Amino acid sequence: MADINAVAKQFTDFYYSTFDSGRANLQPLYREGSMLTWEGTPIMGAAAITEKLTGLPFERVVHKITTLDAQPSSPTMASMIVSVTGLLVVDDSPNPLQFSQVFQLIPEGQSYFVLNDIFRLNYGA
Amino acid sequence: MADINAVAKQFTDFYYSTFDSGRANLQPLYREGSMLTWEGTPIMGAAAITEKLTGLPFERVVHKITTLDAQPSSPTMASMIVSVTGLLVVDDSPNPLQFSQVFQLIPEGQSYFVLNDIFRLNYGA
Numbered sequence: 001m002a003d004i005n006a007v008a009k010q011f012t013d014f015y016y017s018t019f020d021s022g023r024a025n026l027q028p029l030y031r032e033g034s035m036l037t038w039e040g041t042p043i044m045g046a047a048a049i050t051e052k053l054t055g056l057p058f059e060r061v062v063h064k065i066t067t068l069d070a071q072p073s074s075p076t077m078a079s080m081i082v083s084v085t086g087l088l089v090v091d092d093s094p095n096p097l098q099f100s101q102v103f104q105l106i107p108e109g110q111s112y113f114v115l116n117d118i119f120r121l122n123y124g125a
Numbered sequence: 126m127a128d129i130n131a132v133a134k135q136f137t138d139f140y141y142s143t144f145d146s147g148r149a150n151l152q153p154l155y156r157e158g159s160m161l162t163w164e165g166t167p168i169m170g171a172a173a174i175t176e177k178l179t180g181l182p183f184e185r186v187v188h189k190i191t192t193l194d195a196q197p198s199s200p201t202m203a204s205m206i207v208s209v210t211g212l213l214v215v216d217d218s219p220n221p222l223q224f225s226q227v228f229q230l231i232p233e234g235q236s237y238f239v240l241n242d243i244f245r246l247n248y249g250a
Contacts, residue, residue, distance in 0.1 A: 033200065035196045035197075037194045037196060037208075040192065040194065042196075066247075066248075067165065067245050069162045069165065069243045069245065071160045071162060071167075071241045071243060072160075073198065073229055073240070073241055074199075075158065081206065081227060081229060081241050081243065083162075083225070083227045083243040083245070085225055085245050085247050098223070098247055100208070100210055100225040100247070102206060102208045102227045104198055104206060115198070116196045116198055116206050118194045118196060118206065118208040120192050120194065120208070120210050122191075122210050122223055122225070122247055123191075
């Protein structure tokens with residue numbers, strides 16, 4: 001079995017650097033059956049997900065990962081759940097926002113696609 | 126298909142009320158192949174997971190759910206990913222801690238068991 005922590009690290013490095021440099025380029029990671037729940041709003045399919053991501057109301061964004069955990073998600077295939085917490089700096093805001101994001105990655109050929117994606121900002125207590 | 130948001134709500138209500146009233150009673154939710162990653166530490170199997178949870182260094186704990194999101198996690202069975210963010214109040218601490226927790230629930234008979242469980246505290250920026 002591939003080291004899922006290494007795969008999770010490689011995936012999230014790619015995902016967030018792509019998000020931060022040109023988020024339209026995330027579309028190849030999703031499929032027609034992929035799901036994104038963004039701040040409680042459910043969206044399905046690569047095209048609609050890309051439209052949602054590119055339409056978010058900020059120009060510049062930087063993700064900083066604080067924690068990264070991964071587990072195999074199926075006894076029968078090399079899929080995995082990846083859970084991320086981190087900080088998000090948008091535009092000229094001096095205050096980073098905390099976020100939580102969960103992915104399920106499904107193997108396809110020599111790579112993976114995103115079946116599940118759940119994103120939430122975490123506001124203070 | 127059952128309404129997965131209703132199942133997720135019912136599961137998390139049960140999970141956290143059981144955690145807060147007597148966390149040894151969570152053991153029936155896990156199986157031998159279940160995984161918990163607690164603050165980065167991986168643990169496998171219902172018995173070891175229960176031992177970890179009951180050994181946590183606090184007596185009284187109250188979970189308050191802030192956000193709850195669920196998605197189907199498989200095209201072939203009624204499994205689901207449940208993502209929770211919330212606040213944790215332990216013992217006499219006046220300061221709630223933010224947490225993120227992700228579950229994958231697998232159908233079994235008329236109910237579900239927890240295959241995946243990832244827990245993280247979220248410290249401030």
